[in-house]
Amino acid sequence: MEKAEKDRKKQRVSKKRRSSEKQGSFYKPAVNSLSRIQVKPGNMLYPVPAVMVSCAGSASGSAQTRPNIITVAWAGTVCTNPPMVSISIRPERYSYALIRESGCFVINLTTRDLTYAMDFCGVRSGRDVDKFEKMSLTAIPGVKTAAPMIAESPVNIECKVTQVLELGSHHMFLASVEAVHVAEYLVEKSGRFNLEKANLVAYSHGTYYELGKVIGSFGYSVRRTGR
Numbered sequence: 729m730e731k732a733e734k735d736r737k738k739q740r741v742s743k744k745r746r747s748s749e750k751q752g753s754f755y756k757p758a759v760n761s762l763s764r765i766q767v768k769p770g771n772m773l774y775p776v777p778a779v780m781v782s783c784a785g786s787a788s789g790s791a792q793t794r795p796n797i798i799t800v801a802w803a804g805t806v807c808t809n810p811p812m813v814s815i816s817i818r819p820e821r822y823s824y825a826l827i828r829e830s831g832c833f834v835i836n837l838t839t840r841d842l843t844y845a846m847d848f849c850g851v852r853s854g855r856d857v858d859k860f861e862k863m864s865l866t867a868i869p870g871v872k873t874a875a876p877m878i879a880e881s882p883v884n885i886e887c888k889v890t891q892v893l894e895l896g897s898h899h900m901f902l903a904s905v906e907a908v909h910v911a912e913y914l915v916e917k918s919g920r921f922n923l924e925k926a927n928l929v930a931y932s933h934g935t936y937y938e939l940g941k942v943i944g945s946f947g948y949s950v951r952r953t954g955r
């Protein structure tokens with residue numbers, strides 16, 4: 729076989745291999761039906777994010793203005809356009825009054841390196857401790873709201889409360905997203921936003937997990953080449 733022909737064959741083989749490797753890296757399982765038992769109705773929607781919500785009382789209000797952080801797992805995206813989120817907080821939390829009074833908060837995404845601080849902010853109250861100081865975190869001013877942001881978190885979402893729904897044990901703050909700040913290392917030269925690099929953390933039934941293995945991407949089930 730001539731060298732050029734050999735090279736072409738080599739190229740065809742490696743192209744095929746690359747394509748099947750790509751396909752192979754995505755998960756396409758055999759799915760079986762499972763036997764089940766019914767359990768007491770409760771919160772079983774997992775995994776969820778466990779975010780660090782930073783807030784401060786307004787200077788004119790009765791609450792202190794020292795910045796505080798509360799860990800929140802009952803948080804979610806509720807609307808794309810306009811961008812809106814929700815967080816649900818028990819009224820007895822110190823942060824509850826701060827957010828009610830100031831009408832704003834910042835959702836800071838939790839990374840592997842912030843997990844210890846996130847847990848601490850979820851088991852100690854700002855009534856008793858300055859969580860920024862204790863966890864060596866830096867409060868930086870928000871740009872669009874009066875709430876502080878956590879400088880060590882790579883994604884800060886500034887929110888303005890639009891409605892409070894008093895649901896029961898928790899009151900849900902519905903909020904508009906006023907600004908989003910992203911660490912430079914997550915933005916590629918093309919402008920693409922690469923959250924995979926952030927080592928984000930999920931919470932599932934009492935346990936924290938670092939996001940890891942990619943097993944698919946949006947719409948991969950109907951794409952021919954996987955990615």
Ligand SMILES: Cc1cc2nc3c(=O)[nH]c(=O)nc-3n(C[C@H](O)[C@H](O)[C@H](O)COP(=O)(O)O)c2cc1C
Nearest residue numbers: 799800801802817818821822823850851852853854
């Ligand atoms: C992983 C985790 C998730 C939590 N999620 C919520 C939540 O969604 N809503 C809430 O009111 N409290 C939640 N908490 C409890 C508060 O973060 C905790 O009571 C905190 O100490 C309140 O702080 P503060 O008194 O300074 O506001 C959570 C705690 C942890 C550890």
